Amino acid sequence: MQTNPPHTLTFTRPDDWHLHLRDGEALAAVVGHTAAVFRRAIVMPNLKPPVRTTDDARAYRQRILAALPAGSDFEPLMTLYLTAAMQPAEIDRAVDSGIVHGVKYYPAGATTNSDAGVRDLADVTAVLERMQERDLVLQVHGEVTDPAVDPFDREAVFIDTVLSPLVRRLPKLRIVFEHATTREAVAFVTDHPHLAATLTPQHLLLSRAAMFEKGIRPHLYCLPILKRESHREKLLEAAVSGSPQFFLGTDSAPHSRITKEAACGCAGVYSAHAALALYAQAFDSVGRLDRLEGFASHFGADYYRLARNQDQVTLTREPWTVPDVYPFGAEALVPFRAGETLPFTVSTSGATLGR
Numbered sequence: 001m002q003t004n005p006p007h008t009l010t011f012t013r014p015d016d017w018h019l020h021l022r023d024g025e026a027l028a029a030v031v032g033h034t035a036a037v038f039r040r041a042i043v044m045p046n047l048k049p050p051v052r053t054t055d056d057a058r059a060y061r062q063r064i065l066a067a068l069p070a071g072s073d074f075e076p077l078m079t080l081y082l083t084a085a086m087q088p089a090e091i092d093r094a095v096d097s098g099i100v101h102g103v104k105y106y107p108a109g110a111t112t113n114s115d116a117g118v119r120d121l122a123d124v125t126a127v128l129e130r131m132q133e134r135d136l137v138l139q140v141h142g143e144v145t146d147p148a149v150d151p152f153d154r155e156a157v158f159i160d161t162v163l164s165p166l167v168r169r170l171p172k173l174r175i176v177f178e179h180a181t182t183r184e185a186v187a188f189v190t191d192h193p194h195l196a197a198t199l200t201p202q203h204l205l206l207s208r209a210a211m212f213e214k215g216i217r218p219h220l221y222c223l224p225i226l227k228r229e230s231h232r233e234k235l236l237e238a239a240v241s242g243s244p245q246f247f248l249g250t251d252s253a254p255h256s257r258i259t260k261e262a263a264c265g266c267a268g269v270y271s272a273h274a275a276l277a278l279y280a281q282a283f284d285s286v287g288r289l290d291r292l293e294g295f296a297s298h299f300g301a302d303y304y305r306l307a308r309n310q311d312q313v314t315l316t317r318e319p320w321t322v323p324d325v326y327p328f329g330a331e332a333l334v335p336f337r338a339g340e341t342l343p344f345t346v347s348t349s350g351a352t353l354g355r
């Protein structure tokens with residue numbers, strides 16, 4: 001615990017190891033927020049249609065680069081969407097391309113644009129074996145989809161019924177447990193040193209009660225859903241532990257205001273506009289800002305076997321107020337903490353960001 005929390009903190013520029021950038025107008029609306037602070041991001045492939053092949057990833061990467069603000073050095077790290085139709089040769093193409101850094105496993109029906117996902121991991125055994133051979137990371141959305149399982153239990157049941165058998169069958173396959181939300185996920189990852197987990201700002205800052213504070217809060221609905229406070233405490237403990245198995249992945253997931261504020265609202269919290277400031281607030285709440293650099297800027301790069309960034313970012317204990325809304329093509333995007341004042345401001349090489 002730090003006794004004298006610093007007013008400013010300068011450290012290695014971070015990367016976001018789990019990000020949704022979408023496509024078209026939505027992409028153009030959001031990519032600048034991430035690129036202003038993060039040097040790189042693992043870009044999720046759940047477009048419509050999904051990013052299934054290395055060629056798809058190459059084309060999507062070009063669209064992302066074209067949408068960046070002038071002069072940006074942001075580097076998108078691409079992923080492929082695992083489907084039952086994928087062949088092992090696609091893994092070879094992906095690794096050889098140098099632009100694909102993982103394959104994302106969505107259990108079919110688990111979340112936004114996951115219909116093309118995998119129903120049974122037995123359908124993709126040869127692909128997973130090739131990934132293990134070629135040392136390509138599998139990124140998992142760790143929730144079962146069985147409607148009989150309570151939504152708050154879907155992560156823990158996934159660990160017992162899907163992940164644990166998978167790790168036994170392919171003991172060298174490197175797996176990132178994306179957006180971990182439970183103590184069970186933290187314990188499982190900790191027990192398997194070749195695995196890692198990303199943690200989102202909303203799961204570090206909020207428990208499920210926040211979704212019902214004075215009414216229903218659709219902008220706090222994401223998947224996996226926020227869990228009870230005792231889980232949040234375990235996640236934050238893991239984040240600040242200094243363990244290289246836990247690192248930053250926002251899962252920033254933009255949806256237009258009308259699709260969130262609806263009778264059947266979409267899952268996803270948009271956090272790219274304030275991501276690093278949000279993580280800083282979480283770390284500061286337990287007096288561990290000194291552990292932020294490893295979590296935000298070192299451990300993910302190390303896990304993905306990429307060089308750490310050379311440039312720096314500065315965090316200042318200076319409040320800023322999040323806008324109520326951002327433009328989102330012809331629609332509006334309501335960001336996490338809309339209209340609220342955050343305690344930290346972020347700047348890179350002289351520019352103050354996030355305002």
Ligand code: DOR
Pocket residue numbers: 020046111112113141221222223224253254267268269
């Ligand atoms: O809340 C979520 N939104 N969880 C996911 O897994 C997907 C994401 C999205 O793409 O909107």
Ligand code: ZN
Pocket residue numbers: 018019020044251253
């Ligand atoms: Zn996601």
